[in-house]
Amino acid sequence: MEENSCLRQAKCRAKGGAAGFKVAILGAAGGIGQPLAMLMKINPLVSVLHLYDVVNTPGVTADISHMDTGAVVRGFLGQPQLENALTGMDLVIIPAGVPRKPGMTRDDLFNINAGIVRTLCEGIAKCCPNATVNLISNPVNSTVPIAAEVFKKAGTYDPKKLLGVTMLDVVRANTFVAEVLGLDPRDVDVPVVGGHAGVTILPLLSQVKPPCSFTQEETEYLTNRIQNGGTEVVEAKAGAGSATLSMAYAAVKFADACLRGLRGDAGVVECAFVASQVTELPFFASKVRLGRQGAEEIFQLGPLNEYERIGLEKAKKELAGSIQKGISFSKK
Ligand SMILES: NC(=O)C1=CN([C@@H]2O[C@H](COP(=O)(O)OP(=O)(O)OC[C@H]3O[C@@H](n4cnc5c(N)ncnc54)[C@H](O)[C@@H]3O)[C@@H](O)[C@H]2O)C=CC1
Numbered sequence: 001m002e003e004n005s006c007l008r009q010a011k012c013r014a015k016g017g018a019a020g021f022k023v024a025i026l027g028a029a030g031g032i033g034q035p036l037a038m039l040m041k042i043n044p045l046v047s048v049l050h051l052y053d054v055v056n057t058p059g060v061t062a063d064i065s066h067m068d069t070g071a072v073v074r075g076f077l078g079q080p081q082l083e084n085a086l087t088g089m090d091l092v093i094i095p096a097g098v099p100r101k102p103g104m105t106r107d108d109l110f111n112i113n114a115g116i117v118r119t120l121c122e123g124i125a126k127c128c129p130n131a132t133v134n135l136i137s138n139p140v141n142s143t144v145p146i147a148a149e150v151f152k153k154a155g156t157y158d159p160k161k162l163l164g165v166t167m168l169d170v171v172r173a174n175t176f177v178a179e180v181l182g183l184d185p186r187d188v189d190v191p192v193v194g195g196h197a198g199v200t201i202l203p204l205l206s207q208v209k210p211p212c213s214f215t216q217e218e219t220e221y222l223t224n225r226i227q228n229g230g231t232e233v234v235e236a237k238a239g240a241g242s243a244t245l246s247m248a249y250a251a252v253k254f255a256d257a258c259l260r261g262l263r264g265d266a267g268v269v270e271c272a273f274v275a276s277q278v279t280e281l282p283f284f285a286s287k288v289r290l291g292r293q294g295a296e297e298i299f300q301l302g303p304l305n306e307y308e309r310i311g312l313e314k315a316k317k318e319l320a321g322s323i324q325k326g327i328s329f330s331k332k
């Protein structure tokens with residue numbers, strides 16, 4: 001299939017891939033992967049888009065490649081084509097792996113997704129060691145430490161370039177807070193720190209922009225809804241998977257921020273789960289400034305109220321175990 005794409009290109013006069021970044025999506029035929037691929041094809045910062053999966057990439061690639069936007073799309077199918085999919089990439093986005101069904105926690109996905117992430121990251125270490133990695137596969141609190149260990153083992157680890165994607169928590173927080181305040185979600189900015197599972201998802205409602213205040217009842221409702229947003233979707237989909245469309249939107253919002261940072265834009269700040277010294281834990285989600293080197297600056301949490309301080313302690317306790325689980329898996 002890759003050959004077909006190349007043949008077709010060779011016969012054309014257009015070279016494609018003008019100025020812009022080369023982006024690979026691993027897991028591109030999945031529930032997140034497909035809408036994510038479509039939205040990245042529209043992104044003007046992308047010149048080349050590689051779509052890799054173990055199934056169905058020929059169809060997805062043929063379909064998306066007909067969109068009259070700038071990025072050149074190429075498809076790659078199965079492990080033998082992983083290296084070609086990754087070579088030369090600036091940004092690799094990973095939504096590969098199984099999603100939850102009702103009754104499962106994200107940690108229940110560990111046994112399958114840990115191995116998938118490890119294999120894909122070994123490919124990244126070999127073929128595009130300088131790429132920025134946006135890791136979506138759950139449980140993010142463990143898969144990011146796994147990826148870090150793979151890169152350390154390969155001697156390619158750059159903590160600034162490995163980012164666990166927690167943007168969906170921010171997107172949900174903005175939406176739910178805007179609903180409560182009667183505002184347009186586009187005007188609302190809620191920092192969400194910690195990690196990406198249950199109580200590790202810690203919205204800092206005391207730091208919402210525009211400045212506002214909440215009753216205790218509103219605080220508890222919002223915190224609970226933001227922490228359980230993923231489960232809300234899993235239950236509504238009733239066995240047909242977890243969030244895909246809002247996740248694809250969030251992934252593109254985050255990838256676009258990473259690309260603007262890589263381009264050298266000033267003041268690009270988003271939340272992400274990264275190697276961190278903000279707490280005593282080795283990884284933590286907080287606001288980071290994205291630049292040419294990736295997460296160039298990691299911001300402190302700022303002043304927390306009593307409710308948030310209690311939430312932080314709970315989040316750290318659970319996060320510590322999830323991080324250790326990822327590290328131990330990689331050392332086996
Ligand atoms: N970080 C976040 O905020 C979120 C994370 N997720 C996670 O994203 C992951 C993907 O979710 P969906 O797209 O809904 O699942 P899906 O099952 O619809 O798609 C996953 C895709 O990964 C592919 N895949 C499996 N093994 C692979 C491998 N070794 N190499 C490349 N591709 C492989 C599958 O063939 C499939 O096309 C899940 O782990 C889910 O829990 C989902 C929503 C939000």
Ligand SMILES: O=C([O-])CC(=O)C(=O)O
Pocket residue numbers: 099100106138168229230231233234242243
């Ligand atoms: O809940 C899930 O399993 C998927 C996810 O991470 C989310 O939607 O936040």
